[in-house]
């Protein structure tokens with residue numbers, strides 16, 4: 080279900096949020112993609128990384144599932160997406176710094192949603208988000224084949240990814256995120272998953288993307304934000320389909 084976007088928490092400096100929101104709105108409306116470095120700063124970024132490493136060593140991550148059943152067997156699944164994941168709502172007492180990261184991204188999205196350029200982020204009214212998905216590519220060549228996050232109007236409009244990988248060298252370590260933005264003709268966006276970088280992009284068919292094989296453990300935290308109308312429609316469709324399939328089964 081959709082989690083409410085947490086209101087601005089006291090620790091977050093309002094001017095900082097304002098600055099980031101302006102950059103996000105400008106880049107998203109112009110390019111559909113926005114990357115910003117040094118998002119939390121080295122201290123807070125390290126605290127977030129430590130919490131992720133603690134969860135990983137506690138064995139809380141599971142193999143990412145595939146939408147279609149075809150990838151049942153481990154090998155085929157790993158060939159399609161090799162990530163291991165865990166989901167957080169951001170209020171867990173074991174990871175307060177991940178919670179702070181999430182409320183900072185929420186604050187930026189909330190503010191961006193109210194900004195100029197026809198009063199919203201793109202033409203969306205963002206009113207909620209998924210839980211945070213913490214992902215790890217174990218570095219054995221694990222990858223994620225080219226895909227679209229939201230190909231069928233499930234309500235998700237913005238993907239936000241925070242990267243945690245210190246001293247990442249794409250030539251040796253791989254793990255490049257390559258986005259093929261629809262409006263960019265033949266050029267692509269090559270995003271290195273470097274420590275304390277945050278990335279936003281439209282979740283729909285405008286931004287097919289892939290994670291190239293990673294040869295070192297690669298961590299990231301992803302949030303998906305919902306557009307109110309698209310999400311309501313998707314839930315209604317889902318309810319209809321459930322009723323239909325139940326009536327068929329009876």
Ligand SMILES: O=C(O)CCC(=O)Nc1cc2ccccc2cn1
Nearest residue numbers: 143223227228240256272288290299
């Ligand atoms: O880590 C990155 O740079 C991006 C990785 C990525 O695209 N992950 C991802 C993970 C997903 C998990 C479930 C459903 C859809 C999903 C779509 N994308």
Ligand SMILES: [Mn+2]
Nearest residue numbers: 226227228288
């Ligand atoms: Mn994706």
